[in-house]
Every structure is written in structure tokens, then in C-alpha cells.
Amino acid sequence: MDSNRRIFLKGLSGAVLLSLADVSQLLAGQETGSGARAPLNFIIPRDYLPPSETADKNYRQALTRAALEVLQANFSNQPMPVWGKTFREVDLEKRIYHIIYWILRAVRECQHIYPLDPAWIAAQIMKESYFHEFAISRALAVGICQVIQPTAQEHGILCAGTRPEHRQPPYRLPEAGGKADEYYQLRRERGEYRRGNRPAKEFTLEETLQILAAGDRADYRREAGEYLAYLNRLKQFDEQINQARDEFRAYLLANVEGRDIFADPDLNFILNFDERFSYKKPVYTMVRMLAGGLKSRNGNILAATAGYNAGLYRTADEGMYKPYGKIPSLDETATYVSHVLINHYEITLKLEAIASQP
Secondary structure: OOHHHHHHHHHHOOOOOOOOOOHHHOOOOOEOOOOOEOOOOOEOOOOOOOOOHHHHHHHHHHHHHHHHHHHHHHHOOOOOOOOOOOHHHOOHHHHHHHHHHHHHHHHHHOOOOOOOOHHHHHHHHHHHHOOOOOOEOOOOOEOOOOEOHHHHHHOOOOOOOOOHHHHOOOOOOHHHOOHHHHHHHHHHHHHHHHHHHOOOOOOOHHHHHHHHHOOOOHHHHHHHHHHHHHHHHHHHHHHHHHHHHHHHHHHHHHHHOOOOOOOHHHHHHHHHHOHHHOOHHHHHHHHHHHHHHHHHOOOEHHHHHHHHHHOHHHHOOOHHHOOOOOOOOOHHHHHHHHHHHHHHHHHHHHHHHHHHOO
16 A cells, blocks of 8 residues: 555544534534634444434435535536546536435435444445446446445346346347356456466566576476466456456446436336446445444444445454454555545535535
8 A cells, every 4th residue: 555545544544524413513513622623533433313304305405515516616627537527517416416315315224233424425426436327347336336246136236137138139239248247257267266276386577587597497497387377377367357347348338328317218227227327226235335334343434435345354453453443455445435535524514614604
């Protein structure tokens, strides 16, 4: 992990996850004796109360506006990630307003697992997809919450290619409908091959250069040949995996191209093709996973967020830190958590400003 990123995360770990009961309480308790903003705490207490059902409408409007203002401030003159369009070119208001409706419902229904801050969920979805329902990553994570197929199936979400009719016309590129199965099967086979065939002797670049500099080293030929064969087989796996992935991604894109989630015929198509492109089930999946992560990590929202990105098992720690977990030493995950953290901070600043208006 980049040392600057470590320092950044450590420096913020004493800072506060803003707990929001409803919009009218946003400013309550936010001033210290010196008048400065109170420091934050990334441990969500078990007795934290999300916005009440009676406050939902006002909070939903305020959270929508706050997220929109953050995006407008940053992407009025440059393209947003995922979309490749500026803020003004995308109707984000209706998207975010609908998504926050499901966030609030999911948070309320999953409160028995562990309470969650709806603004954090909005911040995390912003990082995942910038609220783009048709977002598809190169790792075949799909939708606003970027859910991969194995996770989706665990949570009862229909995925493209899993019904026989998905692999037949009128679906576009029906011959690629089974490529997700091929992709995941090849990844499993690669992992099994790597675990079962790893050569006893592997060569670093430095060792290779030393052998070349020493001239003819017949004693290394057999081991070098075995290692090259192993690397070549892994390369073959990677080529097959990438081809299957690219063909399935093209299949997904072809079948949602030109569709509008707010048009009933297109929504019906999506719900019978791949529910990861919709709002309700993906949001519920993210909220359940984060609530479960918070329960396992004693309210540590940073570890729970890292777990959503990299797998909760990667956040396990030892000793006095075991109850709370950690951010794993993965560059992608460290960047992910830090971006969600800043998204949340910016959104809550806007919420404070909205709440302070007469």
C-alpha cells in the first residue's frame, strides 16, 4: 500500500462518522466548547438510530439534494466517472431520489442486524457507480452497487445468462449468454492449477540475470523449463478468462443499450433479465452486507466498507484489534475506502448547510 495512503487513513481514523437521526438534528451536538467541529468516530454505536419513518420524506429530499450538490460542484465542467458525461448531461435527480427511497427502506428493515447511516450508503454507491444503473466493471460487477454474480445469487438476485431464454433470441448476442459461467469456471480452474502445480523453484528477475551473467548453467535448465511451462499455462488461463469476460460484458451492454429504467417496458425487461440493473435488490444487498460487516466488526464502518470491496475475511485482525478488524493492505481497497469516506464527508457537509437554512 502506498505510504501516503496509509498516513491519510491513519490520520482520519480519529476523525467522526456523522450520525444523522433526521435533518432537524444535523447541527445538534456538532460544536465543541471552542466552537470547532467535533472530531469524528468511525465506530457506529449499536444504539445509533437511523432517520425515523416520519422523517423519511424530508431526509430523503435533503440527502438527494446534498448528493446532487456534491456532484454538481465537482463535475459541472468535466465528465463524471462511469458516465463519461458532465453533471448537466445526466438526469441524476430522479435516479438519486429513487435510490435513496430504497436506501431508507433497507436501512430501516436491516436495523435489527446493525444500524446504518443512509448518507454512508449513498456515499458508497457514489463510489461504486455514480448512480449509473447500467454500470458494468471489467470484473463483471454490475449495477449501482456493483454486485458480482456469485454474491447476487447468494442474495436472490436474478443474473443475466442464468435462464435458458437468456441464451436465445430475441436477446442480443445470445451465444454469449453462457460466458459468465465459463468465466467463473476458468477462474476456479486457474486457482486450482496454481495451488496444485506451483514449481518448487521460482525465479526472480535478479536470479535470472545472475544466471545469464554466469553463462551456461545446465543445472538450472530443468527447473527453468518447469517454471516457464507453469507461467505459460497461467497466461493461457488469463487469455481465456479475459475473452470470456469481454464477451459476456459485450452481451450485457448489448441488451441494456438504449433502455430506460424509468420506462415500464424497459424496467420489465430488466427485471426478467438481470436485476442487478435495478435499484431495490442491489441496495438491499449492499445494506445487508454492510450491516453484517458492522455486526462482525463491532461497528467499524471502515472495516465493513473494506469488506464489501474485498471480502469481509480480508478485514480480520488480531489481538486488541480483532473485535474491530482492519483495512487490508490492498491498494484498490485503501483507495476505495478513502473515496467513500470523502464522499460521505462532502455529503454530510451539504446536509449541514441544508439543515441550517431557514
